Amino acid sequence: MEPFKMIRYMDEQGNKQDIEGAEAITEDLAKAMFEKMTLVRTFDRKAISLQRQGRLGTYAPFEGQEAAQVGSASALKGEDWLFPTYRDHAATITFGHSLPRVFLYWNGRVEGCVAPEGKHIFPPAVPIATQLPHATGAALAEKWKGTDNAAIVYFGDGATSEGDFHEGMNFASVFKAPVVFFNQNNQYAISVHISRQMNSETIAQKSVAYGIPGVRVDGNDIFAVHFETKKALERARRGEGPTLIEAVTWRYGAHTTADDPTKYRDQEASVQKRPQIDPLLRLERFMKNEGYWDQDWAEEVRKKCTETIESAVAEMESFPEPNVEDIFDYVFEKPTWTIQQQKEEYLQLLRGNQG
Amino acid sequence: MSTTMTNVQKLSLVQAVTDGLRTMMKERKEVIVMGEDVGKNGGVFRATEGLMEEFGEDRVIDTPLSEAGIVGTGIGLALNGFLPVVEMQFLGFIYPAFEQIMTHATRIRMRTLGKYSVPMVIRAPYGAGIRAPEIHSDSVEALFTHMPGIKVVCPSNPYDAKGLLIASIEDPDPVLFMESMRCYRSTKAEVPTGKYTVEIGKANVLTEGEDVTIFAWGAMVVIAEKAAAEFKKKNISCEVVDLRTLYPLDKETISASIQKTGRAVIIHEAHATGGVGSDLIGLINDTSFLYLKAPIERVTGYDVPVPFSALEDHYVPTVQRLVKAIDKVIHF
Numbered sequence: 001m002e003p004f005k006m007i008r009y010m011d012e013q014g015n016k017q018d019i020e021g022a023e024a025i026t027e028d029l030a031k032a033m034f035e036k037m038t039l040v041r042t043f044d045r046k047a048i049s050l051q052r053q054g055r056l057g058t059y060a061p062f063e064g065q066e067a068a069q070v071g072s073a074s075a076l077k078g079e080d081w082l083f084p085t086y087r088d089h090a091a092t093i094t095f096g097h098s099l100p101r102v103f104l105y106w107n108g109r110v111e112g113c114v115a116p117e118g119k120h121i122f123p124p125a126v127p128i129a130t131q132l133p134h135a136t137g138a139a140l141a142e143k144w145k146g147t148d149n150a151a152i153v154y155f156g157d158g159a160t161s162e163g164d165f166h167e168g169m170n171f172a173s174v175f176k177a178p179v180v181f182f183n184q185n186n187q188y189a190i191s192v193h194i195s196r197q198m199n200s201e202t203i204a205q206k207s208v209a210y211g212i213p214g215v216r217v218d219g220n221d222i223f224a225v226h227f228e229t230k231k232a233l234e235r236a237r238r239g240e241g242p243t244l245i246e247a248v249t250w251r252y253g254a255h256t257t258a259d260d261p262t263k264y265r266d267q268e269a270s271v272q273k274r275p276q277i278d279p280l281l282r283l284e285r286f287m288k289n290e291g292y293w294d295q296d297w298a299e300e301v302r303k304k305c306t307e308t309i310e311s312a313v314a315e316m317e318s319f320p321e322p323n324v325e326d327i328f329d330y331v332f333e334k335p336t337w338t339i340q341q342q343k344e345e346y347l348q349l350l351r352g353n354q355g
Numbered sequence: 356m357s358t359t360m361t362n363v364q365k366l367s368l369v370q371a372v373t374d375g376l377r378t379m380m381k382e383r384k385e386v387i388v389m390g391e392d393v394g395k396n397g398g399v400f401r402a403t404e405g406l407m408e409e410f411g412e413d414r415v416i417d418t419p420l421s422e423a424g425i426v427g428t429g430i431g432l433a434l435n436g437f438l439p440v441v442e443m444q445f446l447g448f449i450y451p452a453f454e455q456i457m458t459h460a461t462r463i464r465m466r467t468l469g470k471y472s473v474p475m476v477i478r479a480p481y482g483a484g485i486r487a488p489e490i491h492s493d494s495v496e497a498l499f500t501h502m503p504g505i506k507v508v509c510p511s512n513p514y515d516a517k518g519l520l521i522a523s524i525e526d527p528d529p530v531l532f533m534e535s536m537r538c539y540r541s542t543k544a545e546v547p548t549g550k551y552t553v554e555i556g557k558a559n560v561l562t563e564g565e566d567v568t569i570f571a572w573g574a575m576v577v578i579a580e581k582a583a584a585e586f587k588k589k590n591i592s593c594e595v596v597d598l599r600t601l602y603p604l605d606k607e608t609i610s611a612s613i614q615k616t617g618r619a620v621i622i623h624e625a626h627a628t629g630g631v632g633s634d635l636i637g638l639i640n641d642t643s644f645l646y647l648k649a650p651i652e653r654v655t656g657y658d659v660p661v662p663f664s665a666l667e668d669h670y671v672p673t674v675q676r677l678v679k680a681i682d683k684v685i686h687f
């Protein structure tokens with residue numbers, strides 16, 4: 001018996017699987033998913049190209065992980081909470097983050113951390129796994145306030161080695177917090193392959209230790225990700241507590257634009273995987289199989305996405321200059337005398353420079 | 356300083372670190388290197404480049420992503436015969452290991468009346484000014500100088516980096532070895548190929564001067580030397596002291612310099628409050644209060660998290676800020 005079998009709604013050739021839930025896939029859903037995945041892929045490629053031109057700082061690409069992020073984040077409802085890492089912009093964009101702001105974040109602007117009004121999207125967690133307990137806490141608050149809102153928290157395979165992973169999951173299971181722990185197993189933590197990260201066969205099976213459901217999905221199958229996340233969120237809303245989802249996926253490129261993947265893996269092999277695993281290609285095949293595909297429509301989608309991203313870049317680049325005072329003004333609600341004094345001295349020095 | 360001068364080679368600071376590790380791994384089989392990405396990848400800054408090929412996977416170990424695990428396991432290895440040199444990928448990610456360092460690495464000797472000890476080195480790149488993402492730029496040496504039971508070392512040049520690293524590996528107690536990312540590749544200098552040490556706890560008078568002493572470490576040494584050069588043009592001579600070790604401070608060198616110049620400016624990129632600068636002022640009060648001709652000035656990072664890269668330059672002390680402080684003590 002394989003206790004944590006990989007769940008698929010469509011196979012690699014895009015054939016619909018005979019699995020409960022697959023009948024819910026509609027043409028509209030398929031088209032919406034294709035549009036979102038195309039948008040975030042355009043974003044990702046643009047970000048890399050801007051970084052290479054020196055118009056963006058170090059960037060963490062996610063190409064290959066679009067289905068995992070878009071599929072899961074599109075299962076949320078408006079008032080839910082989303083706790084991302086530095087690689088989860090596809091999820092935050094899907095959930096309604098502003099494109100220019102996400103670009104700004106990678107340009108070293110703190111404004112990039114601020115999601116649109118009314119959206120509970122937390123700034124990306126940079127230290128590994130620290131966001132898991134936060135999500136547990138935010139979810140518990142919703143439960144204790146009596147809402148049916150839930151939280152989703154994203155993390156990589158490497159994150160499962162940190163203590164915070166255990167602590168966040170354990171609290172959530174003890175208190176039945178309405179939170180979905182969404183793992184993207186892209187099989188590498190920078191250069192360290194998962195076989196060096198853990199000795200367990202799957203990440204999903206770690207749920208057993210916490211007495212919560214564990215789900216292993218094909219992270220490149222957008223429908224599997226979407227519907228399984230939806231189920232987990234519904235369980236959470238019904239008061240049945242957390243779920244651990246492992247979405248098995250792959251990052252084609254480097255860990256960040258400062259990383260050289262050829263040091264630790266064969267990049268040629270990574271490229272060659274694409275026809276089998278690429279989440280967009282798979283959806284395209286599926287749509288063709290189901291008779292949903294329309295080439296003109298697809299071209300139109302791609303064109304629109306390019307335009308949307310270009311205009312986001314323009315907006316990012318025309319954003320007002322950063323305000324020096326911001327570094328002093330948001331440490332406390334009211335600055336302490338130390339910060340106040342340091343701010344005054346520094347601003348005086350800057351004024352002196354101008355005069 | 357003991358040297359078996361054989362040959363010299365031109366190395367950057369990060370290459371000097373690699374060379375120091377290699378030298379000690381060759382000399383003592385107990386020395387092992389552990390951390391995230393230190394093996395196949397050779398470290399994200401290439402500080403352990405080539406070591407896995409040379410010494411094998413048993414001595415250069417890619418660990419799971421867990422700072423508490425790395426330091427905690429390192430403690431166990433150290434108290435049972437190994438000499439682990441563990442890498443924190445960035446000082447800003449050392450916090451999960453804080454408990455292991457604070458409550459165990461630093462106290463085992465005391466708790467066992469010397470029966471066990473932890474001869475471990477924790478290497479950690481640190482500091483702002485290289486446009487790294489959030490948290491990567493922290494400069495929190497004071498958290499560790501405040502801990503009883505660990506030495507804190509911070510070289511500013513390739514020669515010191517290798518010599519101090521070897522001394523740290525040979526030290527019978529835990530050492531936090533801070534490597535300035537800004538200094539990693541900024542210059543190359545001559546470094547002996549063989550084994551040599553730079554004594555822990557000894558500051559270095561880099562430039563002699565009469566009128567004012569500038570105390571600095573790590574990346575701020577470069578700023579201090581630039582400011583000293585500016586004042587030289589105005590016939591004011593600055594003595595630049597590179598502290599090199601932040602715990603324990605070099606009482607003799609520090610007080611001798613103050614007693615000569617009578618004025619001091621301290622520069623550090625760490626936050627002002629509770630920074631190592633405060634300790635230095637305490638030490639100067641204790642040893643040399645009556646020699647002072649002016650209150651001691653501090654040029655530091657502010658009491659704010661290191662800003663995102665777009666505003667980072669407003670945080671890190673500059674030559675201009677240092678010059679202003681020096682002017683103030685000279686014209687007090």
Ligand SMILES: Cc1ncc(C[n+]2csc(CCOP(=O)(O)OP(=O)(O)O)c2C)c(N)n1
Nearest residue numbers: 087126127128156157158159188189190448
């Ligand atoms: C506490 C901590 N230690 C080290 C790092 C440096 N670091 C950044 S990303 C990363 C690998 C993370 O791998 P994984 O959790 O699998 O996520 P992925 O990057 O693959 O999305 C490491 C070691 C960090 N950010 N935080």
